[in-house]
Amino acid sequence: EVHLVESGGGLVQPGGCLRLSCAASGFTFSDYYMDWVRQAPGKRPEWVGRARDRANSHTTEYAASVKGRFTVSRDDSKNSLYLQMNSLKTEDTAVYYCARSSRDSSGHYNFDNWGQGTLVTVSS
């Protein structure tokens, strides 16, 4: 069974930094693309960033709203995904979810399993 557990959320002041972690189990972590998706209270989910699999050299993609401030990384030896968040803004307040992405028959990737999320609150 796929299991994703996020940690590291909390209260941080504007301009501060935070590092989220996602521990994965139940599948071969290195074979999958992994994503971070966030959801502000009462809002729709918003994709944050992606780390591709080992076959694609762990290359990354980011949403425009976080590019240059957030960094997605992974350690396949630890079955873990990370999100380093710098220069945090109040609008970054959200529940942050780790999601596994699976390749469908067309070669596109969709979010097929999600963790339970960790809350990040940016406030003074």
Place this chain on the structure above:
Amino acid sequence: DIQMTQSPSSLSASVGDRVTITCRASQGITNYLAWFQQKPGRAPKCLIFAASSLKSEVPSKFSGSGSGTDFTLTINNLQPEDVATYYCQHYDTYPPTFGGGTKLEIK
């Protein structure tokens, strides 16, 4: 970015009803569309991918259709456990984006 528009934003139906939720993309996305169910305080759960493929272990009462820009999610034999917010999401290009959600309630 591709904009995803869902309708209705909220829906109230009776137990046993069939309900349909629609999703429109601002440009063609072939069939690169997923549907998610989110219950209060929980993470979204994938129901359907590739517009019409049912994720394993998801009940067959859920079905999806459409291609290009217009898509639908149908829920047959509505039950109290189906109360949730439903989101569509495209994954054709970066960034993947979500619809605004449809909040489904029981009358």
